[in-house]
Amino acid sequence: MTTEPETPDGTAVVEGRTAGQERIRRIGGRTIRLLCRPTVTGLENVPESGGFIVASNHLSFLDSVLIQGIFPRAVSFFAKAEYFTQPGLRGRGMRFFFESFGSVPVDRDKQSGAVEALYGLTSIINSGHGVGIYPEGTRSRDGRLYRGKNGVGWLALATGAPVVPVGLRGTEKLQPPDKNTMRPAKFEMHVGEPLQFEKLGEKHSMKPRKEATSAVMDAIAALSGQERVDSYNARPTKGDDG
Secondary structure (H helix, E strand, C coil), X not given: CCCCCECCCCCECCCCCCHHHHHHHHHHHHHXXXXXXXXXXXXXXXXXXXXXXXXXXXXXXCHHHHHHHHCCCCEEEEEEHHHHCCCHHHHHHHHHHHHHCCCEEECCCCHHHHHHHHHHHHHHHHCCCEEEECCCCCCCCCCCECCCCCHHHHHXXXXXXXXXXXXXXXXXXXXXXXXXXXXXCCCEEEECCCECCCCCCCCCCHHHHHHHHHHHHHHHHHHHXXXXXXXXCCCCCCCCCC
């Protein structure tokens, strides 16, 4: 059983989200399975209760939607702040879409925005819910797995929450990088056993943070089967939504 409260129809609701939004997440998951026929393994590794961190490789704009829809518990991911502030009917629809899938707005152009977002994820974890993070920072455009940034290590050590590694394969076929069109395609989602790190609190040294990040990236690599690159993945100058 999960720790989230339930609506009368049995739909679990994460704090701050409506029952309608949670139903949309569940319906989205069923639609993904119907249209894409994904190969999914390891969902039993998702903790049944308490806060947890999902750490995944990143190949497609749709990765967050796929994870949020297929996972048995809701997961909150970062999303660009612009998705929540655009005007008009399209803007309202986009905001509702991202809020329905538990996304957390972050201003990626400001260092302070990223720090505030990490603290926001900490609050969600401490409330007993799941959050998601892409240690690479942005989508891989060549299919390789890049070096992980240390935010995931900080989050794991600050909260003591288990880290659930995820390896995605083939999700770039649903929406290739820099393409606006989406199409159904088979993909794989492999969920690994949770990694547990000692809770050190928010103020800890860089050494254990780097070690935790490295362990997470090793687990992701084993699940995704990607070639690894010992450098950070640079963000494109424009057109990157991931």
